[in-house]
Amino acid sequence: MQKTTILLITSCLAAMPGCSKKEETEAEAPAPVQVTAVTQDTIRRIVSGDGMLFPRDQASVMPKIASPVQKFYVNRGDHVKQGQRLAVLENRDLTAQAAEGQGAVDQAESNLRTTSGAAVPESVVKAQTDVDAFRQTMDAAKKVLDSREQLFKEGALARRLVDEALVSYTQAKSQLEAGLEHLKVQSVTKDEQIKTASAQVETAKAHHQSLEAQVGYSEITSPIGGVVSDRPLYAGEMASPGTPLLTVMDISRVVARVSVPQGQAGIVKVGQPATITPTDGGPEVPGKVTVVSPATDPASTTVQIWVEAENPGEKLKPGASVHVVVITEMFKAATVVPVAAILPGEEKGTAVLTVSADSTAHKKQVTLGVREGDKVQILSGVRPGEEVVVVGGLGVDDKAKVKVISTTVEESDEDENPAPPEAAKKDEAKPKAK
Secondary structure (H helix, E strand, C coil): CHHHHHHHHHHHHHHHHHHHHHHHHHHCCCEEEEEEECEEEEEEEEEEEEEEEEEEEEEEECCCCCEEEEEECCCCCCEECCCCEEEEECCHHHHHHHHHHHHHHHHHHHHHHHHHHHHHHHHHHHHHHHHHHHHHHHHHHHHHHHHHHHHHHHCCCCHHHHHHHHHHHHHHHHHHHHHHHHHHHHHHHHHHHHHHHHHHHHHHHHHHHHHHHHHHHCEEECCCCEEEEECCCCCCCEECCCCCCEEEEEEEEEEEEEEEEHHHHCCCCCCCEEEEEECCCCCCEEEEEEEECCCCECCCCEEEEEEEEECHHHCCCCCCEEEEEEEEEEEEEEEEEEHHHCECCCCCCCEEEEECCCCEEEEEECEEEEEECCEEEEEECCCCCCEEEEECCCCCCCCCEEEEECCCCCCCHHHHCCCCHHHHHHHHHCCCCC
16 A cells, blocks of 8 residues: 555656646747738828718798698609799689779879879979960060150150059069069979979879789799609698698709718818718719818717718718718828737837747837728738738737737638647547437
8 A cells, every 4th residue: 555655656646747848848838929011001091970961952942921732743752953833823803903003093094194294294384374474564664664764764754654564574574583483383293293293193103013923922833843742731731821832842952951070170171072971881972072061069079060962863861870881081001000919008109919930929119190990000010911910819928939820711620729838738538419
């Protein structure tokens, strides 16, 4: 029994150096990693967000008068042109009123012609005739007065006759002045009567034009070209001012309205290229930025931008949800690595692991630039052609040995995650469970 115990202890002591050497070999086995080459590629600085589509233009056609719909000429989904007739409202009463207004205009014009061409000129002619007679009488009295004054100076005529001639002249002059005032009054009366008759004509015409406009309001036309998107009423129903009779949308172009964070809105400018992608998986549509809101929404601290795009075939529908990408800047031949190559949690900044030809890992500090999707721009730290670790780099020390495994998709899972030889032998050495 004692000999057996000694043999067991001796066997264990002899086996200990081999076990320690085996564990040390397992600890120093190179870590398997996947690598990819640093490349030069085009990368874009983008601002993206989700939004909703709106038509390029939209018009809610509202009637200006309250009247039943006599007839619709279009249905929902019909394409219309600007100025095209869409509907007609009941207008028989308005047409009759317009005809009555035209009669009032004719009557006022007739009164104007009578006033300016008949009654008023007769009184004016009489007043003018009286003025001419008074002027002749005054001229004759003036001649008599002048003659008698000359004879009186020569001593051939008595003073009394001169005074009588002066009285006659004064009376004739007074009659002429009165006649001139009467003629003036008659002329003013004529002008005022003509003005009054002319004003009556203008008033009648204005009233008639108002009635004609009411008749015109009963014919509904499209203010824009587009497609009829809504027609809530039927023929015979009452159309009311302030209530849309039809809605017309111009969807030959659509506008995506997107709210982006305030910090990103500063680099978005009008005219920059963009893409619109429907969230239901439709094709990507190119467009450009047309509006950048000058104000920030205080509730969401976002800025709204508009991206306009062509809509061939009218496949994009207003109200649909879309994803918008605005390309604010483009860098060609930039140094690019996958985002997976960036080591997380580095105390000294951002770093990557490169692998040299002797399968040695080197940790390098890098400066990042633009990120787009699963790739990122490297401004400094690595050069195109170097290989960087994309899988398995976490926990690998600087200048540690690694084992590069293939990164192709076609290889099996065993090749992508191979076990170290020592571990494989260890697994083979384990007894199988019974």
